[in-house]
Amino acid sequence: MKRTLFHIFLLLVPACLLAQEDPQPAASSDAASDVLIPANFTRTGTTISLGLISTSFDSYLSPNNYIGFDLDLLGEDWRRSVWGDNLFRQSIYETTVGLTMAGSTSSTLVANETYTHAYAWRVVRFGPFDLYAGPELQARVGALYNTRNSNNPVNLKLGLHAGGMAMAEVRYNIGGLPARTSYQLDLPLLGAVFSPPYTQSYYAMFDLRQLGGTVHFVSPFNGFSLRRILTTDLTLRHSILRVVLENDSYQYRTSTNSYAQRTFRLGVGFVFNSYAIRPREKAFDYLPY
């Protein structure tokens, strides 16, 4: 196991160095069976952010507006798809834990996991400037725990949305070192969420299995959600530093309950650029031992 990990590490180090150069298009697939091909560029970024929750509101738990902070781990995986040089695949994983307060005595613990999977088509390429757009699927799983509610302290948050993404990207140099800045919009358009009908108890929903009416259709008409991410990647010697400014606004109103969470986050992390080697099993043939 350790040997395998070491081999992978050796493969990734030169790839990181290659990332400082402008990626070249993939070589012909005819030769792919027996040579190393710097195809399928992959950019992996991980950032940790501190966020300010300006609104946390769940009418099932409380009519009050809560504010607080959260800690967020954001992971992005951006790679060229197998269907063409202008089609990219993006996955964003976001894990958040937070604490919000209303007044001096009420508090709510917030935990969310958001996964977004998008296909981005490069619609404009003009020198250092790229514009991408495409469809995306977003899944959200989470929970709110109100520390003062005795009988209904928790509300689960489950949502699945289809929508679109758009991203503008510009590449430039700072002190001769490459850098990039992107501004991305994630826009869930249609989806379904789990939300208890008005005051229905979790006892009725799960112990008695009366789950009818707990899944609601959502669209911009009953809750406009939008995530905006401003990302800057700066090269520092052989590493790439990432700075992220994120604004996540997620909300919906069902026929009987409402939910909203709006957060502003600032985070830092690192980016790792690499190239997949195809076929994978040939990669070890090129190791020096």
Added chain:
Amino acid sequence: MPSVPVKKLSIIFLINISAALVCLTSCIKGEPYSSSPTNNFEALWQLLDERYCFFDYKREAYGLDWDEVHERYSSLVNDSLTNRQLFNVLSAMVNELRDGHTNLIWDFGTSRYTGFYAGYPRNFDSELFSRTLGTDYYYTSGIYYTRLPENIGYLYIGSFSTSFSQRLITEIFRYFEPCIGLIIDVRDNGGGDLTLAQDLAARFMEEKTLVGYIAHKTGPAHDAFSEPQPVYVEPDTTLLRWDRPVCVLCNRLSYSATNDFVRNMRLLPQVTIVGDRTGGGSGLPMSTELPNGWSLRYSSSPMYDVEMQHTEFGIDPDVPVNILAADRQRGVDTIVRIATLILQGGV
């Protein structure tokens, strides 16, 4: 070289679209924090008006008029009230609902409605309870149990908030194997975990049994309810079942989940309910908050019996019994004595 105007225009376009979309959004948000007594009074009244589940029933039962309550109490509230004064006024308003499940919770006090037991015979006495148990008894997980001299099992459950296992119940049934009957004493049991109470009732059932119905509010109107859904209790057939005669002892403090337990047990042919009327509390409670952070617990989902009747104000026993003064002087619990006679076939 790239054309700067095109790049700039594209970025400006994206930012503008984004800003426009955000501006079009009607932001959903909650109420801001407020310590104003009048704001909190209005919020409390409205929260209950929209969410409390027994308005129509209580209008019929004792003439509750929630609008009239607003008029009467609004004259008592102004922004110069201290927190304690406000708490006292709001507590009195909440108690107009005559509901032990509806409480206002402040850091320094909790409102309680006591009308379902205050002014009635207590029908439970710790001294008599000790005498019933004697010295040879077992205690675990909030449960006391022993075999009475009349060869009857005696099981006291003081709360359904303390969890106990099905394995414990099986072991208790085995201990009671020589007994001709069983007394389950749930007097002074204020409730707790509804599922625990139902699981205990299931140990006396032969098959899946319809025990009642439950509905929930679907909107703010007083009569906005979902279609009542049946509630079944299903026994685990792999567990030991008690099928000999049972007496369930209750009093006015048998409340909430215990009221539900009595509702379920009285459906069984081998069970006799003995003692006083239960305290009721058939609304499944939920919690919410006032703008000043005070918690409010309220009945949100009505639970009915199998005949679609409310049990909010309690369940009458099959054999009404009060503790007699003469028995008390002799150190005898009248309710246990009568239950023993029933199980011996003497009543």
